[in-house]
Amino acid sequence: MAETLTNADVxxxxxxPHALIDRPHHYCPGCSHGIYHRLxxxxxxxxxxxxxxxxxxxxxxxVLAYDYFVVDMIEASHGRAPAxxxxxxxxLPDAFVFTYQGDGDxxxxxxxxxxxxxxxxxxxTVFFVxxxxxxxxxxxxxxxxxxxxxxxxSPKGREVGGMGHPIDMCKLLQSLPGVAFLARVPLSxxxxxxxxxxxxRKAVQAQLEKxxxxxxxxxxxxxxxWHMEPMAALRHVDENVAKVFPPGVFVDRVSAGSEERPAAxxxxxxxxxxxxxxx
Amino acid sequence: xxEEIIFAGFGGQGxxxxxxxxxxxxxxxxxxxxxxxxxxxxMRGGTCNCLVACSDDEIGSPIFNVYDTALIMxxxxxxxxxxxxxxxxxxxxxSSLIRVEKPRSDVRLxxxxxxxxxxxxxxxxxxxxxxxxxxxxxxSIVRPETVADVLREKFASKGPKVIDLNLRALEFGRRAVxxxxx
Amino acid sequence: MSDTRRLVKGNEALAIGAVHxxxxxxFGYPITPQNEVPELLSSLMPAHGRVFLQAESEVASIxxxxxxxxxxxxxMSSSSSPGISLMMEGLSYIAGAELPCVLIxxxxxxxxxxxxxxxxxxxxxxTKGGGHGxxxxxxxxxxxxxxxxxxxxxxxxxxxxxxxxxxxxxxAVLGSMMEPADIPEQPPPIQPIEKPWxxxxxxxxxxxxxxxxxxxxxxxxxxxNEKLQVCYRKITAQEQRFDTRLTEDAEYLLVAYGISARxxxxxxxxxxxxxxxxxxxxxxxxxxxxxxxxxxxxxxAKGTLVFELSAGQMLEDARLAxxxxxxxxxxxxxxxxxxTPAQVADEIRKFVEGLHG
Numbered sequence: 023m024a025e026t027l028t029n030a031d032v033x034x035x036x037x038x039p040h041a042l043i044d045r046p047h048h049y050c051p052g053c054s055h056g057i058y059h060r061l062x063x064x065x066x067x068x069x070x071x072x073x074x075x076x077x078x079x080x081x082x083x084x085v086l087a088y089d090y091f092v093v094d095m096i097e098a099s100h101g102r103a104p105a106x107x108x109x110x111x112x113x114l115p116d117a118f119v120f121t122y123q124g125d126g127d128x129x130x131x132x133x134x135x136x137x138x139x140x141x142x143x144x145x146x147t148v149f150f151v152x153x154x155x156x157x158x159x160x161x162x163x164x165x166x167x168x169x170x171x172x173x174x175x176s177p178k179g180r181e182v183g184g185m186g187h188p189i190d191m192c193k194l195l196q197s198l199p200g201v202a203f204l205a206r207v208p209l210s211x212x213x214x215x216x217x218x219x220x221x222x223r224k225a226v227q228a229q230l231e232k233x234x235x236x237x238x239x240x241x242x243x244x245x246x247x248w249h250m251e252p253m254a255a256l257r258h259v260d261e262n263v264a265k266v267f268p269p270g271v272f273v274d275r276v277s278a279g280s281e282e283r284p285a286a287x288x289x290x291x292x293x294x295x296x297x298x299x300x301x
Numbered sequence: 302x303x304e305e306i307i308f309a310g311f312g313g314q315g316x317x318x319x320x321x322x323x324x325x326x327x328x329x330x331x332x333x334x335x336x337x338x339x340x341x342x343x344m345r346g347g348t349c350n351c352l353v354a355c356s357d358d359e360i361g362s363p364i365f366n367v368y369d370t371a372l373i374m375x376x377x378x379x380x381x382x383x384x385x386x387x388x389x390x391x392x393x394x395x396s397s398l399i400r401v402e403k404p405r406s407d408v409r410l411x412x413x414x415x416x417x418x419x420x421x422x423x424x425x426x427x428x429x430x431x432x433x434x435x436x437x438x439x440x441s442i443v444r445p446e447t448v449a450d451v452l453r454e455k456f457a458s459k460g461p462k463v464i465d466l467n468l469r470a471l472e473f474g475r476r477a478v479x480x481x482x483x
Numbered sequence: 484m485s486d487t488r489r490l491v492k493g494n495e496a497l498a499i500g501a502v503h504x505x506x507x508x509x510f511g512y513p514i515t516p517q518n519e520v521p522e523l524l525s526s527l528m529p530a531h532g533r534v535f536l537q538a539e540s541e542v543a544s545i546x547x548x549x550x551x552x553x554x555x556x557x558x559m560s561s562s563s564s565p566g567i568s569l570m571m572e573g574l575s576y577i578a579g580a581e582l583p584c585v586l587i588x589x590x591x592x593x594x595x596x597x598x599x600x601x602x603x604x605x606x607x608x609x610t611k612g613g614g615h616g617x618x619x620x621x622x623x624x625x626x627x628x629x630x631x632x633x634x635x636x637x638x639x640x641x642x643x644x645x646x647x648x649x650x651x652x653x654x655a656v657l658g659s660m661m662e663p664a665d666i667p668e669q670p671p672p673i674q675p676i677e678k679p680w681x682x683x684x685x686x687x688x689x690x691x692x693x694x695x696x697x698x699x700x701x702x703x704x705x706x707x708n709e710k711l712q713v714c715y716r717k718i719t720a721q722e723q724r725f726d727t728r729l730t731e732d733a734e735y736l737l738v739a740y741g742i743s744a745r746x747x748x749x750x751x752x753x754x755x756x757x758x759x760x761x762x763x764x765x766x767x768x769x770x771x772x773x774x775x776x777x778x779x780x781x782x783x784a785k786g787t788l789v790f791e792l793s794a795g796q797m798l799e800d801a802r803l804a805x806x807x808x809x810x811x812x813x814x815x816x817x818x819x820x821x822x823t824p825a826q827v828a829d830e831i832r833k834f835v836e837g838l839h840g
Contacts (some may be wrong), residue, residue: 072685073684073685073686073687074684075684075685076554076682076683076684076715078550085697086697088693091692092691093684093685093686093690093691094682094684094685094691094692094693094697094738095683095691095692095693095694095695096550096553096682096693096694097580097695097696097697098548098549098550098575098576099546099572101574102542102543102546102549103575104548105538105542105543105544105546105547105550106546106547106549106553107550108536108538108543108547109508109510109547109548109549109550109551109552109553109554109558109683110550110551110553110554112536112551113507113508113532113534113550113555113556113558114546114553114554114683114684117554117683117684118684134539134540134542134543135539135543135546136540136568138538138539138543173565175490178791185504188613220666225748245625253530262769264498294639321661324490324661324662325490328488328490328663333662334663335660335661335662336490336657336660336661336662337659337660337661337828338659338660353684359748360662360743360745360749361746361747361748361749361750361752361824362744362746362748362749362821362823363656363660363662363745363825364656364746364821364823365823365824366823367823391640453592
């Protein structure tokens, strides 16, 4: 007679964060959105925030992100997520409010809303995905497209003389006193995820401490619109994108130690450390 | 009954406040009233006027370009609005600043040296209130006692000195036109 | 004089109406001729423990409203024509996501930068869309300072009841004029409406709320639109409002709203003094347009003159309401020109002569 295993007999070493809905993502193979979604969900779990969070999605590849998180979600118009987040946060000061935005959304059409939310020191957390291209609309040039990079609207490569230079959002926002935390990290290798988590915890903590505007920019891969194999796309992030957009912490006015995983996070159960983290 | 009034001068003469006093007093006396301001784009020193209508019936348009009464505080306003007084209407001018060269024969002209009287009352700045006092006395649309009440309320926060000055200005305006009726 | 009667500026009445209507969040950007609204609310709102924020643009304002309304709050902005144009994209999202909100438009001359004088050339924008997609906004058109207060106050109830944006469509004259209005110190109590759809955090709820206007499947978006149309039909059936003056024995009708109705009322009195029996029909809701009531009154009259500060926008709705053979003529001024009652009376005379000529 076969023996039955009970829960007591097995150790759960990996599972989906509770804040993430069990549903296949629509993202292309090799895309970084899935990883970033997971990291965001981990934060909500770690800090026990799922019960009083409102998330705001952008227009762009992550337009459907509201279908993936268990928390209350709002779909904003293109670029306006920081203004929508401002409205929510002012209306509900005790809610945890985050936006999830791509580079076209945040740094092009939504530049004004981004800069002014930061200038006001709006207590919101911005998760910024920079892949240097308009993915969903078919690979057009973005404000963060690298010099020389070919896109469907810069077929001979981005020529900075006429098409402008890529915008470094972290540097641009760095001068604003309303910014509490600002950091950039590539999502190109498992070793960077640990750093990403540290930054993201700080960005969450900034809001919980009411310190002001917090943003984590991740350098993401878009193999499909970059016309690269997924692995090549990741190498491209490290070798080229990170040269133009150097990773690091740009502003940190958050309490020391808050990059560590919170000890008594309410929704802790679902979070298990990855291989990298356990090393 | 409807009385359509223009109060006109330059910015800084208290034109809008003067017209507001009449409208406020009219309301207190149980009349319908409207007040509409008009001024140039400059914040200081430009031309300025307001339209005030008082009526015992619901008022239609708050804007009109012919007047039953024109309260004129400076020369450019006389040139612009003097000709727009209804025949038989009332034209009151600030004779401290204006000499009427060619008076219209078909309107009643009342000249009041409002700046001189205001100075006598204690401050040049109360010239608008002198004009309101004179208007109340000549034309019985609103009662001077009601205007006095409005002044007491309006300047309550500024203390008794300011209130007394304005009440004096109102009274000087009334006395300046004693015996004049329209 | 009652205790509550005060001499108040139209724009200030709008602001007090907002507070009394239970507005919880105001977001706005300066533009003439409505600046007294945010100026007054910048102190009134915090004094009542509510949110006031000067946004970086009208685009941001309307999206802050979107966020606050999604969070279940009574949210509004006030602006004037060019600023309202900037809000149209956001308004379409708000309508698509079935959120309630209140927008005040103190109309000025257009198109473009135009001028800051009174105009009524944003009627199409307020009543027939403005933004993209099939949506409607309730549109209240005050004609005096009393209604500037009342309409803003009740706009929040209407918005919440139907989950639609509500316009208060005023103009530069109504905004800057003063007249007596009955405004109580204490507002009448507000009946809060449950908003189980609001994105406020789960707070123990098992399923998440999503505020959204994206429906990628055509059939699903079609169904969503049908649902919106059902709501608009309900509003059309229940919320038509109008007002009349001197219509009991009227042989001719003037149709005008807002400030033009004030001028028209004066003009009607002038015409009556000459023996022309004219009455005034005033749409109080521009959408839903009070078509039934207008049709009834028109059917007793010999002809109608529509008067607007535009090239003839509300005219289209008046014509749609008119019985088949009822003559409808138009008189309008654009660019911020406000005709005098005498000018409108002249137009009435010409119209009547034309009918019998």
